[in-house]
Amino acid sequence: MSSHGAGADGSLACDRMVPLSVLLKRELRGEKIEKPDILHGVASQSKKGEDFTLIKTECQRVPGNGGTTFSVFAIFDGHNGCAAAIYAKENLLHNILSAVPSDLDRDEWFAALPRALVAGFVKTDKDFQDKGKTSGTTVTFVILDGQTVTVASVGDSRCILESAEGSLYLLSADHRLDDNEEEVERITACGAEVGRLNLAGGAEVGPLRCWPGGLCLSRSIGDMDVGEFIVPIPHVKQVKLSYAGGRLIIASDGVWDALSFESAVNFCCGLPADVAANKIVKKAVQVKGLRDDTTCIVVDILPPENIPSDILTPKKQRMRVLEYMLCKKPCESSFHRSREYCGPYVVEELFEDGSALLAQRLNIYPISNMFKLFLCAVCQAEMKPGEGISLHAGSVKSGKICPWDGPLLCRSCLAKKEAMEGKRPSRI
Ligand SMILES: [Zn+2]
Numbered sequence: 001m002s003s004h005g006a007g008a009d010g011s012l013a014c015d016r017m018v019p020l021s022v023l024l025k026r027e028l029r030g031e032k033i034e035k036p037d038i039l040h041g042v043a044s045q046s047k048k049g050e051d052f053t054l055i056k057t058e059c060q061r062v063p064g065n066g067g068t069t070f071s072v073f074a075i076f077d078g079h080n081g082c083a084a085a086i087y088a089k090e091n092l093l094h095n096i097l098s099a100v101p102s103d104l105d106r107d108e109w110f111a112a113l114p115r116a117l118v119a120g121f122v123k124t125d126k127d128f129q130d131k132g133k134t135s136g137t138t139v140t141f142v143i144l145d146g147q148t149v150t151v152a153s154v155g156d157s158r159c160i161l162e163s164a165e166g167s168l169y170l171l172s173a174d175h176r177l178d179d180n181e182e183e184v185e186r187i188t189a190c191g192a193e194v195g196r197l198n199l200a201g202g203a204e205v206g207p208l209r210c211w212p213g214g215l216c217l218s219r220s221i222g223d224m225d226v227g228e229f230i231v232p233i234p235h236v237k238q239v240k241l242s243y244a245g246g247r248l249i250i251a252s253d254g255v256w257d258a259l260s261f262e263s264a265v266n267f268c269c270g271l272p273a274d275v276a277a278n279k280i281v282k283k284a285v286q287v288k289g290l291r292d293d294t295t296c297i298v299v300d301i302l303p304p305e306n307i308p309s310d311i312l313t314p315k316k317q318r319m320r321v322l323e324y325m326l327c328k329k330p331c332e333s334s335f336h337r338s339r340e341y342c343g344p345y346v347v348e349e350l351f352e353d354g355s356a357l358l359a360q361r362l363n364i365y366p367i368s369n370m371f372k373l374f375l376c377a378v379c380q381a382e383m384k385p386g387e388g389i390s391l392h393a394g395s396v397k398s399g400k401i402c403p404w405d406g407p408l409l410c411r412s413c414l415a416k417k418e419a420m421e422g423k424r425p426s427r428i
Contacts, residue, residue, distance in 0.1 A: 035069070035146045035304065036146065036147060036243075036245050036301045036302050036303060036304050037302040037304070038057060038071055038144065038299060038300070038301055038302070039272065039273045039274075039299070039300045039302065040055065040057070040071075040073065040273050040274075040297060040298065040299045040300070041272065041273035041274025041275065041276060041277035041278070041297070041298050042055060042274075042277055042295075042296070042297045042298075043274075043277040043278040043280070043281040043282075043295070043296050044281060044293070044294065044295040044296070045254075045281055045285055045290055045293070045294045045295075046293050047254075047290050047291065047292055047293050047294075048292070048293055049082060049293070050077065050078035050079065050081070050082045050085060050137075050293055051075065051076070051077050051078070051085070051252050051254070051293035051294075051295040052075070052076040052078070052082070052085045052086060052089045053073075053074065053075055053076070053089075053295060053297060054072060054073070054074040054076070054089050054092075054093065055071075055072070055073055055074075055297065056071065056072045056093070057069075057071045057072075058071075059071065059072055059093075061104075061106070061109055061145070068106075070143060070144060070145035070146075071143070071144045071145075071299075072093055072141070072142065072143055072144075073142045073144065073248070073250055073297050073299055074089070074092070074093075074139065074140060074141040074142065074250075075138075075139075075140050075157045075250055075251065075252055075295055075297060076088050076089050076137045076138065076139055077137060077138040077155065077156075077157050077252040077253065077293065077295070078135060078136070078137040079135065079136055079137070079138075079215075079220075080134055080135045080136060080223075080225075081133075081134060081135030082135065083128075083131075083133045083134075083135045083222075084128055084133070084135040084136045084137040084220075084221055084222030084223070085135075085137035087124070087127075087128045087131075087133075087221075087222075088124055088128070088137050088139055088221050088222075091124050091127065091128075092120055092121070092124045092139065092141065092221075093120075095119070095120035095121075095123045095124050095127075096116050096117055096119070096120030096121075096141075097116070097120075098120070098380050099115070099116035099119035099120050099123075099377075099378075099380055100112050100113070100116045106145075109145075110145070110148055110150070110238065110350065111351075113143060113150050113236075113238065114150070114236045114238065114351050114353060114361075115361065115362060117141070117150070117152040117234055117236050118152075118233055118234060118236070118358070118361040118362060119362065119377060119378050119379075119380070121139070121152065121154065121221065121232045121233065121234045122232055122233065122358065122378050122413070122416065123378055123379050123380075124221055124232070125221045125222065125232035126378070126379070126412075126413070126416050128221065128222050128224075129222070129224040132224075133222075133224075134222075134223075134224065134225050135222050135223075136215070136217075136220040136221060136222035136223030136226070136230070137155070137220060137221050137222055138153075138154060138155020138156055138157045138175075138217065138220055138252070138253075139152070139153065139154050139155065139157070139220075139221055139234070140152075140153045140155075140157040140158065140159050140172050140250055141153070141234070142159055142171075142248060142250060142299070144248075144299065144301065147240050147241040147242070147243065147245070147301065148238065148239070148240045148241075148350070149161065149171065149238070149239050149240075149241065149248065149301075150236065150237070150238040150351075151171040151172055151236070151237050151238075152234035152235070152236045153171075153172035153173050153175075153234055153235050154175060154217075154219035154220050154221060154231075154232055154233070154234050154235070155175050155217050155219060155220050156174055156175060156176045156217060156253045156256070157172070157250070157251065157252045157253060157256075158170065158172045158174070158250070158251065158253075158256050159171045159172045159248060159249070159250045160248070160249050160261050160264075160265070161239065161241075161246055161247070161248055161347065162246055162247045162248075162249070162265050163241065163242070163244075163246045163347050164241075164242060164244030164245055164246055164303075165244070167347070168261055168262065168265060169239065169347060170261070171237045171239065171248075172235065172237070173235030173354050175217050175218045175219040175220075175235075176207070176208075176216060176217060176218075177194060177207065177208035177209065177210060177216055177217070177218055178207050178208045178216065180218060183218035183219070183356075184208070184218070186218070186229070186356055187210055187218055187227075187229040187230070189422065190227075190228075190229035190421070190422030191227075191229070191422055192210045192211065192212075192227055192229050193210065193211040194208055194209070194210050194211070195208065195209065195211065196208060196209065197209065197214075210226070210227070210229075210230070212225075212226065212227065213225060213226030213227060213230075214226075215230060217230065218230060218231075219231050219232065219233065219234070219235075219356070220232065228416075228419035228420050228422075229420065229422055231356050231420045233355070233356050233357075233358060233361060233420070235352075235353070235354035236351065236352065236353055236354075237349075237351070237352045238349075238350040238351040238352070239347050239348060239349050239350060240347070240348040240350055241301060241347055242346055242347065243303055243304060244303055245300070245301040245302050245303050246301050246347070247265075247273075247276075247298065247299065247300050247301070248297075248298070248299040248301070249264055249265065249276075249280065249296065249297075249298055250296070250297040250298075250299070251264070251280065251284075251294075251295060251296040251297070252292075252293060252294060252295045252296075253292065254284060254285075254288075254291075254292040254293050254294030254295065255280060255281065255284045255294055255295070255296050257284075257288060257292065258283070258284035258285075258287040258288040258294075259280065259283060259284050259287065264280050264283075267279060267280060267283055268280055268298065272300075273298040273299060273300045274298075276298040277296045277297060277298040280296045280298070281294050281295070281296050284296075356420070357421070358378075358391070358417045358420065358421075359391045359392065359417070362377045362378070362391055362407050363391060363392075363407065374388065374408075375408075376388065376408065376409050376410040376413050377391065377406070377407035377408060377409055377413075378409060378410075378413040378416070378417075379410060379412070379413055381410050383408065383410055387410070388406075388408025388409060388410060389408060389409050389410075389411065389414050390406065390407075390408055391406070391407050391408070391409060391417075
């Protein structure tokens, strides 16, 4: 695999120019820009027709208020058919936003997103399974609001961030069984068997798969024929870019099986987002052939107009190191940890949690009043007083649980939770 775009000395001249169209748009608006301008491009080559994208650049946190605009970029890579990918594309965003309490201010909205993403993913999975259709999908779901990027992921489509000075950050998780020992341990503990295909004579071939079903991923939406231990609970990571902005590359495994993170970034360095997405897909297909659906979204987050230009002067020394900002175990979660140094290019990490335990993921209270007591924390169904079951019921400390100890689940979502934890058989 080769890397392109680098000069002989390894330096890369990638200063991102603000395109004329954006400058004209700013001129027409005649207003001070607080949020960054966003440019995006998408490209895809289809082999099985199971990759889908969702791009919405004009969502509003407060309906009717143009100052609360945010964008959504997502890739759904289906397997065993495309029904799950299409269903998730059509329903996931709504399910996530339905789980965000109303009347939050902007900081509260950022803090509420990790939990709402978990609820939205689980509800979407549960509703899709209720339809009785097979098939499953990976999801890499990016919410971009100002300089804050929140990424929720299940499966092996990935999202990387190139910060303004050239550092790379992986913002999604990898839920391939071959690459994730902790997930292998989790699903084995739930009663699944993990192994490779056995040929006659005992030779093992192909990737690690879980049985029954033979899926090589540990998390997805759908896949009711595989088992509830394949959970839809997403890894969630939230970071805040500096005003200098950056570039996101979101792509399905068709790209990442052919290109390293570094070579994908270097290969489209300095190109506009739409050209960059096209080049990445073409290069991936050139390297590996069109063996899988190959999809890429490139999003450029440009510096706002009113930022002093000295802040935006690129560093001379570009770093090309993939930084895993928070290499913590999935069972740990963190809010608002700061990095050790500060500077105009710092990508600040705000949140990360990859646990597969629903109780842990819904039990996050970064601010008060994050849940409504008589709504199911997953499906948001209204419940009568006394009807909901505390997430903590059945836990070690359950003796001290009061009936009003939220968050609460409806009976149906409690059954889903227990099935995902291997405590009751899945519905197959
Ligand atoms: Zn529910």
